[in-house]
Amino acid sequence: xxxxQQEADRLYKQHFGKLVASLLYTFRxxxxxxxxxxxxxAFSSALVDWRLKGIPTNTAGWIYTVCRNxxxxxxxxxxxxxxxADHADRxxxxxxxxxxxxxxxxLKLLFACAHPDLSPKIQVVITLKYxxxxxxxxxxxxxxxxxxxxxxxxxxxxxxxxxxxxxxxEPHPEALKSRLSIVHKIIYLSFNEGYKSSWGKxxxxxxxxxxxxxxxxxxxxxxxxxxxxxxxxxxxxxxxxRFASRFTASGELVDLENQDRSLWNRDLINLGRHFLAISxxxxxxxxxxxxxxxxxxxxxxxxxxxxxxxxxxxxxxLLKSNPNPFVELNYAIALYYAGDKNAAFNLLNELxxxxxxxxxxxxxxxLGKFHQLEGNSEPAAHFLHIAFNQTHFNKEKDFIQxxxxxx
Amino acid sequence: MERFMLIVREDxxxxxxxxxxxxxxxxxxxxxxxxxxxxxxxxxxxxxLAITGRYVTQNEVxxxxxxxxxxxxxxxxxxxxxxxxxxxxxxxQSCPMVMTGFAIRExxxxxxxxxxxxxx
Numbered sequence: 001x002x003x004x005q006q007e008a009d010r011l012y013k014q015h016f017g018k019l020v021a022s023l024l025y026t027f028r029x030x031x032x033x034x035x036x037x038x039x040x041x042a043f044s045s046a047l048v049d050w051r052l053k054g055i056p057t058n059t060a061g062w063i064y065t066v067c068r069n070x071x072x073x074x075x076x077x078x079x080x081x082x083x084x085a086d087h088a089d090r091x092x093x094x095x096x097x098x099x100x101x102x103x104x105x106x107l108k109l110l111f112a113c114a115h116p117d118l119s120p121k122i123q124v125v126i127t128l129k130y131x132x133x134x135x136x137x138x139x140x141x142x143x144x145x146x147x148x149x150x151x152x153x154x155x156x157x158x159x160x161x162x163x164x165x166x167x168x169x170e171p172h173p174e175a176l177k178s179r180l181s182i183v184h185k186i187i188y189l190s191f192n193e194g195y196k197s198s199w200g201k202x203x204x205x206x207x208x209x210x211x212x213x214x215x216x217x218x219x220x221x222x223x224x225x226x227x228x229x230x231x232x233x234x235x236x237x238x239x240x241x242r243f244a245s246r247f248t249a250s251g252e253l254v255d256l257e258n259q260d261r262s263l264w265n266r267d268l269i270n271l272g273r274h275f276l277a278i279s280x281x282x283x284x285x286x287x288x289x290x291x292x293x294x295x296x297x298x299x300x301x302x303x304x305x306x307x308x309x310x311x312x313x314x315x316x317x318l319l320k321s322n323p324n325p326f327v328e329l330n331y332a333i334a335l336y337y338a339g340d341k342n343a344a345f346n347l348l349n350e351l352x353x354x355x356x357x358x359x360x361x362x363x364x365x366x367l368g369k370f371h372q373l374e375g376n377s378e379p380a381a382h383f384l385h386i387a388f389n390q391t392h393f394n395k396e397k398d399f400i401q402x403x404x405x406x407x
Numbered sequence: 408m409e410r411f412m413l414i415v416r417e418d419x420x421x422x423x424x425x426x427x428x429x430x431x432x433x434x435x436x437x438x439x440x441x442x443x444x445x446x447x448x449x450x451x452x453x454x455x456l457a458i459t460g461r462y463v464t465q466n467e468v469x470x471x472x473x474x475x476x477x478x479x480x481x482x483x484x485x486x487x488x489x490x491x492x493x494x495x496x497x498x499x500q501s502c503p504m505v506m507t508g509f510a511i512r513e514x515x516x517x518x519x520x521x522x523x524x525x526x527x
Contacts, residue, residue, distance in 0.1 A: 117493035119501050120447035144439075156500075182490065189447055286448065325452070326445040355454040356441045 004050045008043055011059055017133025019067055021105045024130075027071055031162045032130065038074065042066040106131055107218055111175075114182035122157045123182065124189045125150060132190065132211045142193050142208060176224060184232055184287065187216050191236050195243070209240055230279035231287040237272035238294035241265040253399045257303045269298045289318045308338035325357045329366065336370055344370065361390040365400065377407050408488040410451070410517040411495040413502070417510040419480035423458045431455070434510075435503035444487060449498065453485030479511060492516060 016039060023035040042063050056062045113127045128134045128142070136154070140147045194208030216233050219225045245263040246254055254260075276291050293314050300306040315331035329351060336344035348367055351357045358364075368383035381404065388400045422430050444450035458480075462469040474480045489495035492514065499505060499512040 116490035117497065119494060119497035120449060121443060121501060122497065185447060192446065322448055323452075324445045324448075324450050326442070326450075356438060359438045360442070 002051075004047060004055060007050070007055055007059055008046055011046075011063060012043055015060055015063065017130060018106060019064060021109045021130060022064070023067055023071055025105050025108065026068070027075065029075075030071065032158060034074070035071075038067055038070045039063075041070060106215070107222055107224070110183055110186070110215060110219075111179050114179045114186055116179070116182060118157065118160065120185060120189065122153055123186050124193070125153050126157050126161075127186050127190060128208075129154065131215070132208070134208075138204065142204065180224065180226065181228070183219065184228055187212050187219070188232060188235075188287070190215075191239070195239055206243060209236070209243065212236060213240065227279050227281035227283070228285040228287050230275050231281075231285060231291045234272045234274075234276035234279060235287055235291035235294055237268050237275060238291065238298050241268035241272065241298060251395070253395045255399075256297065261301065264298065272298070284317075286318060286322050289314050289321075293318075306337065308334050312338045312340070325351055325354050326360075329357065329360075329363055333366055336366075341370075341374075359390065361387045361396065364390060368400075368403065372403070372407065381407055408449075408490060409495075411487050411489055411492070412515050412517055413453070413485045413487060413495070413499050414481055414513040414515065415455070415483035415485075415504065415510050416479040416513055417482045417504075419458050419475055419477050419482060422482060423475055435507050437503055440501065440503055441485075444498065449487050449489060451486040451488060453483065453487075455483035456481065458482070482510065486517070 019039045019042075020032065020035045023038060024030060024032060027035075045066055046059075046063060050056070110127060110131045113123055113131060115123070118126070125139060125143070128139045129136070134142070136150050137147050139145075140150045143150070191209050191212035194205040194212065196205075213233070213236050216225075216229060216236065220229050220233060241264050242259065244265070245259040245261070248254060272291070272295065276295055279288060279291070281288070293311050296307050296311055296314075312331065312334035315327065315334050319327050319331060328347060332344045332347040332351065335341075335347065348363065348370070351363055352367075364383045364387035368380050368387055371377075371380035371383060384400055384404050384407075388397060388404065391397055391400070425433065441450060441453075458475060459471045462471075462474070487495065487498060489498060495514050495516075499514050502512055504510040505512050
């Protein structure tokens with residue numbers, strides 16, 4: 001690969017999404033597809049031009065200028081010229097274009113993606129696409145979807161974006177405030193997609209977690225954030241600290257109980273503590289509660305020394321604000337380890353009646369595991385076999401098979 | 408966030424001819440949809456409904472009810488939280504049963520009782 005190709009690739013990887021975002025912001029009437037085409041086109045021009053004339057000193061600025069000119073030409077052609085000149089020259093000249101300038105665009109775009117009329121899934125998909133700058137196949141792998149499925153979501157989102165100018169109009173200050181909770185949710189879900197153990201290449205998932213942390217940090221620095229933003233940051237830091245310990249060197253899944261706690265990143269845990277401390281607020285959000293739970297896990301030097309009573313109490317509180325059967329499952333697990341085994345089994349048995357939860361691998365896994373711990377090997381085998389058949393992920397199947405072998 | 412009921416409507420006569428196993432095997436898998444709604448904090452609860460029940464009026468109780476003949480009868484429901492009705496609609500559109508044309512979803516905001524005076 002020659003230097004020109006290398007520099008173009010580097011720039012493409014770092015700036016593609018930002019360039020698209022900045023075009024959408026500078027030219028409010030443009031739709032995302034056209035913006036992507038123009039940026040794509042500018043990179044093609046760069047390869048030709050740089051090989052002829054050499055690589056310019058400010059390559060990002062060069063690309064941006066080309067994008068802007070191409071856009072102006074296109075707009076003229078399309079006879080869309082409405083008060084563009086005013087937008088086009090604002091803060092977009094080659095000289096003041098630096099790596100950091102567009103981070104604000106990124107944040108603005110994030111708030112645009114947090115449009116309350118879009119479903120949470122679509123909000124996440126367009127954020128991954130336009131804000132975090134992932135390609136469709138990467139999004140599909142991360143979300144456990146097919147490329148076709150992601151494309152279909154994007155087509156529908158694009159139509160809506162076009163019809164209602166969702167990405168093109170910067171939400172006004174009042175809307176920014178009311179959208180903050182959706183922005184939190186998008187960051188939280190994006191992080192979780194990266195953190196979930198079941199699929200995707202580990203490097204890619206870790207990068208997504210880092211992107212989510214960076215977005216949240218810029219939200220904090222922008223002063224648009226509030227106490228919930230800080231609690232969410234603490235939560236993500238506590239979970240990041242445990243990232244490496246969840247798999248063995250050969251890629252096998254390790255559950256919380258058997259993780260090598262010396263691998264947990266102390267610096268991240270301490271940073272998480274700092275953010276949890278400054279997030280203190282009279283209004284307790286689900287992020288506060290989840291961060292407090294993660295904090296207790298991080299503070300336990302051994303699994304058996306975990307303060308499960310407090311964790312169970314925190315889940316109980318979380319259920320009051322977020323009543324759903326999946327949180328109930330976590331609550332039941334905490335109750336079991338806190339020693340309240342009857343209550344735990346009662347709740348787990350109750351959850352089995354739930355039409356969706358009894359299809360859920362982790363309910364049957366928990367039932368299998370707890371029966372095993374209680375020495376009831378027959379029901380343990382029963383539930384573990386159900387769980388085995390309910391997951392499609394090889395890592396999870398291997399994990400459950402090992403438990404069955406141990407019976 | 409506001410609460411919405413997403414009512415499932417489908418051809419009850421058709422489902423009535425199937426065993427429960429066949430009925431659910433015929434439809435698309437709903438697990439991932441429910442799970443992702445739960446993860447995003449939008450899911451409260453819901454379940455499918457049996458086709459036959461009782462139909463109760465002031466003067467009589469009908470077995471099976473007249474609704475078994477319904478082309479778009481109620482066959483299940485989910486209760487969700489959404490920012491507004493548009494988001495609730497977007498969520499309903501992403502339901503696998505709707506995406507595959509298997510069933511229709513009716514989206515209804517849950518309406519709290521307002522200003523009930525104490526009855527004497």
